[in-house]
Amino acid sequence: MSKQRPVDPAESRRSISRRQVLKLGAAGAVLSALSPMVAAEAIAKDPKEKPKGFPVYALVPASALGPAPNAQGYHVGQVERNLYWVTDGTYQAAFLTTSDGVVLFDAPPTIGHNIQRAIDEIANANGVSNRVSYLVHTHHHADHVGASSLFGDDVVRIGHEETRRLLLRDNDPARPAPTETFSDRRTLEIGGERIELAWHGPNHTPDNSIIHFPDHDALMMVDIVNAGWVPIYLVNLSEDIPGYVAASATALTYPWTTLISGHVGRLGTRDDVVMHQQYMADLDASIRTALQTVDPTPFFVNYGANSWAAIKGYLDAAAVAGAAPVIAKYTGVLGAADVFTPSIAFWLMESIRLDLGFGSFVHP
Numbered sequence: 001m002s003k004q005r006p007v008d009p010a011e012s013r014r015s016i017s018r019r020q021v022l023k024l025g026a027a028g029a030v031l032s033a034l035s036p037m038v039a040a041e042a043i044a045k046d047p048k049e050k051p052k053g054f055p056v057y058a059l060v061p062a063s064a065l066g067p068a069p070n071a072q073g074y075h076v077g078q079v080e081r082n083l084y085w086v087t088d089g090t091y092q093a094a095f096l097t098t099s100d101g102v103v104l105f106d107a108p109p110t111i112g113h114n115i116q117r118a119i120d121e122i123a124n125a126n127g128v129s130n131r132v133s134y135l136v137h138t139h140h141h142a143d144h145v146g147a148s149s150l151f152g153d154d155v156v157r158i159g160h161e162e163t164r165r166l167l168l169r170d171n172d173p174a175r176p177a178p179t180e181t182f183s184d185r186r187t188l189e190i191g192g193e194r195i196e197l198a199w200h201g202p203n204h205t206p207d208n209s210i211i212h213f214p215d216h217d218a219l220m221m222v223d224i225v226n227a228g229w230v231p232i233y234l235v236n237l238s239e240d241i242p243g244y245v246a247a248s249a250t251a252l253t254y255p256w257t258t259l260i261s262g263h264v265g266r267l268g269t270r271d272d273v274v275m276h277q278q279y280m281a282d283l284d285a286s287i288r289t290a291l292q293t294v295d296p297t298p299f300f301v302n303y304g305a306n307s308w309a310a311i312k313g314y315l316d317a318a319a320v321a322g323a324a325p326v327i328a329k330y331t332g333v334l335g336a337a338d339v340f341t342p343s344i345a346f347w348l349m350e351s352i353r354l355d356l357g358f359g360s361f362v363h364p
């Protein structure tokens with residue numbers, strides 16, 4: 001595994017206007033959703049004037065970064081033929097232009113109104129309809145579909161039956177529930193295009209589904225592999241860790257060349273999925289070693305009757321020990337390995353202990 005050339009901060013400063021968009025376009029989009037004023041100020045700041053006192057992390061490898069967003073904060077690109085992807089640098093959506101209007105896949109609120117701008121840009125260039133007729137959901141999470149209501153009541157919303165159940169439960173006006181659902185598999189034929197939807201069991205969420213574009217050599221699988229980056233907190237905030245780990249192998253059973261992973265700023269490849277699998281496998285092995293070598297006794301001796309303090313001390317120590325060699329191996333290889341691996345290690349460790357029963361012992 002070769003380490004990638006890190007982004008040179010001096011180079012960033014030299015071309016700050018483009019770099020600001022590249023680096024803060026992503027953060028800026030997320031920040032804009034939180035506070036447009038704060039975002040504008042943050043983007044305008046020279047990196048030399050950034051506030052002090054924050055944790056310092058390794059540089060993100062150049063391989064993790066994607067194309068620079070435009071002045072409006074998005075990048076739209078062709079995946080293959082009439083399949084396109086749009087990103088703000090942090091989130092991704094996709095769309096197909098067809099003779100029956102546009103089929104949109106996810107609607108992240110951080111991209112928001114830029115989704116329609118990206119569609120307009122492509123539709124104008126190609127002389128095709130810019131009307132979004134269908135919206136297909138990967139899963140119910142607000143950060144991936146919170147711009148759904150922008151597309152009105154007439155759009156046909158399609159998603160897994162569990163996506164519908166969860167969105168009805170959540171009752172969020174920004175995310176109307178899909179009216180067309182499927183349970184395991186469904187093939188959509190829209191405007192002459194074929195789209196295969198498949199649910200392979202719970203993983204990141206109970207409803208997270210795979211979208212295969214067999215005639216575009218592409219797969220959309222969101223919140224499993226972040227191409228070029230490690231997952232975020234708690235194994236990408238996942239609810240079913242064995243299902244999450246299995247999802248990458250499932251993705252590789254499909255024929256495709258391009259992965260639309262929902263994050264971060266670039267498209268993915270099969271090699272990105274294999275790299276992610278290796279990262280998770282290395283972390284799994286390292287955690288098992290930690291569970292066998294970190295001694296819980298001193299924590300219980302120290303905290304006495306405060307069992308929770310002892311448990312926290314021990315499990316935190318085991319997660320830190322499990323994460324350490326993996327951080328060392330993947331720093332400079334995957335973005336933010338040093339930022340999130342401890343949290344990922346903790347949640348993976350809990351699954352290894354509680355789902356898989358590793359390290360369990362029965363009182364003699």
Ligand SMILES: [Zn+2]
Pocket residue numbers: 139141144204205223
């Ligand atoms: Zn999600």
Ligand SMILES: [Zn+2]
Pocket residue numbers: 143144222223262263
């Ligand atoms: Zn996500």
